[in-house]
Amino acid sequence: MNNSTITVSTEPEWYRKAVFYEVMVRSFQDTNADGYGDFRGMIEKLDYLQWLGIDAIWLPPFFQSPLRDGGYDIADYRAVLPTYGSMADFDEFLAGAHARGMRVVIDFVINHTSDQHEWFQASRTDPTGPYGDFYVWRDTDTAFSNVRIIFTDTETSNWAYDEARGQYYWHRFFSHQPDLNFENPAVHDAVMDIARFWLEKGVDGFRLDAIPYLYVTEGNTGESEPPTHEFIAKLRAMMDREYPGRMLVAEACQQPQEVVDYFGSPEAPECHMAFNFPVMPHIFYSLRAGTAAGLVSTLRELPETPQGSAWGVFLRNHDELTLEMVTDEQRAQMYEWYSPEPRMKVNVGIRRRLAPLLDNDRAQLDLANALLLSLPGSPFLYYGDEIGMGDDIWLDDRDASRTPMQWTDGANGGFSEAPADALYLPLVSTETFGPHAVNVASQEPNPASILNWTRDMLALRRRMDVFGTGTMTLVEASNDSVLSFVRAPESGRGDTVLCVFSFATEPVAVELAVGSPHVTLLDVVSGAPVGATDDSGTLALELAPRAWHWLVLGP
Ligand code: NOJ
Ligand code: CA
DSSP states (O other), X not given: OOGGGOOSOOOTTGGGGOOEEEOOHHHHOOSSSSSSOOHHHHHXXXXXXXXXXXXXXXXXXXXXXOOSSTTOSOSEEEEEOGGGOOHHHHHHHHHHHHHTTOEEXXXXXXXXXXXXXXXXXXXXXXXXXXXXXXXXXXXXSOSOTTOOOSOTTTOSOSEEEETTTTEEEEOSSOTTSOBBOTTSHHHHHHHHHHHHHHHHHTOOEEEETTGGGSOOOTXXXXXXXXXXXXXXXXXXXXXXXXXXXXXXXXXXOOOHHHHGGGGBOSSSBOOSEEEOTTHHHHHXXXXXXXXXXXXXXXXXHSOOOOTTOEEEEESOOSSOEEOTTSOHHHHHHHHHHHOSSGGGEETTEEOOOHHHHTTTOHHHHXXXXXXXXXXXXXXXXXXXXXXXOOOOTTSSGGGGGOOOOOXXXXXXXXXXXXXXXXXXXXXXXXXXXXXXXXXXXXHTTOTTSHHHHHHHHHHHHHTOTHHHHOEEXXXXXXXXXEEEEEEEOTTSOSOOEEEEEEOOSSOEEEEEEOOSTTOEEEETTTOOEEEEOOTTSEEEEEEOTTOEEEEEXXX
């Protein structure tokens, strides 16, 4: 297929109105019965993603890798892992997505490589050769002592000793993932070339993995240091120049003031999008605390983001539900609520999926998902959450929530024809969440299923640009179990929507200070009028437990 058949929109800010879907190639569909999902399987399932209403697919790393960190340990940036298929399969997948109007964003993991990468092998055996300086080497393990350890469950130091070179190398993640040395200009060139390689193929953007950690300088924390931002701006400038319309999304789990820095400035733009790590855990906090107070203050604290930028909002992804962005008290409380079994914890977070976290309770799931689709920014769904898939806490580390997609109630949930013990991970097998109970095929014909709810909501949201590009203004609520905000069109044209979410487990009466007097409100979902604001612009509502509403403000 050549470029002329590509049907994705040409809108440069496409990512502001997109719904993203994260799926790992190995988890979706196995077509050659080896137990691993593959690109042929991804191609087969493109129609499903289009039917669901997905605008962009995010693929975590699918490159040559020893798979000791789910592929985030890359051994060759330009090679597809043969288990997943060939480069031709990837090209066909990309063209197939584009032909259906869907974009493809891939992971760009440049903080570190696998220790199997040829650069590292050369670096350790030939210190004075061309790759000698590609990694961060020291004679002792004492430098950068201010830098925290991220994988607290597995690592005790950010330094590891290499016998061959007789020196220590720096690593922010697993010790088999040496960090690249961004002080070396040759590393910049190598990384830029890899970016061009994939952009040239036609990928629509990159998720910048672990992006705060590129540079570390003595006495500092090794997070969000100024030269790291300079490098991102350099990458962005190259893309704007050579591949306009492609997108960068930052994975920067940082406090609100720091995370917005990843959008850059008008003079030196960086990422188009950044994941909203500060807001995510507060959604889960509110769901159990029954109060929206923490969420309201986090939303209030979020600094303005530059023109044309967008948050990436999410509930879950392939990692643990990280609790780095809440206070110590909130974290302790959340562990109590969401991690009753100690083995559900990992690092500073919880390794569970959305449905089991929320008691497999539709009211809670719908509330959380409706909020996800209402917040400023573009939602990122995690594969399987659209059918309420479960997890397996007996698997290691974050594999707990990376089990095969459940398509049918048949063998291996329709994921693979391999013998069950050959699968990359076993299917979830509990009574509540196994494929006989949770699968796409049985939910498709059921209009009340979570799958059809998700699809209907995406279709509804697609008709209302305001959710992608509109402004957000918090609305004062008389009851702190209620979160309410107005989404208004950026340009002044189009619908204005009052969004209301009750975290209370009891019915509540609430007064919302909408502001404009004598405005009628229409429920977007039911089409029914729900009332009007009074002389003072206040709307009185009775809300069912865990109710949510999208209300269009009338003339
Ligand atoms: C962030 C990725 O999301 C995570 O899965 C991975 O383990 C680390 N980066 C290290 O690459
Ligand atoms: Ca396969």
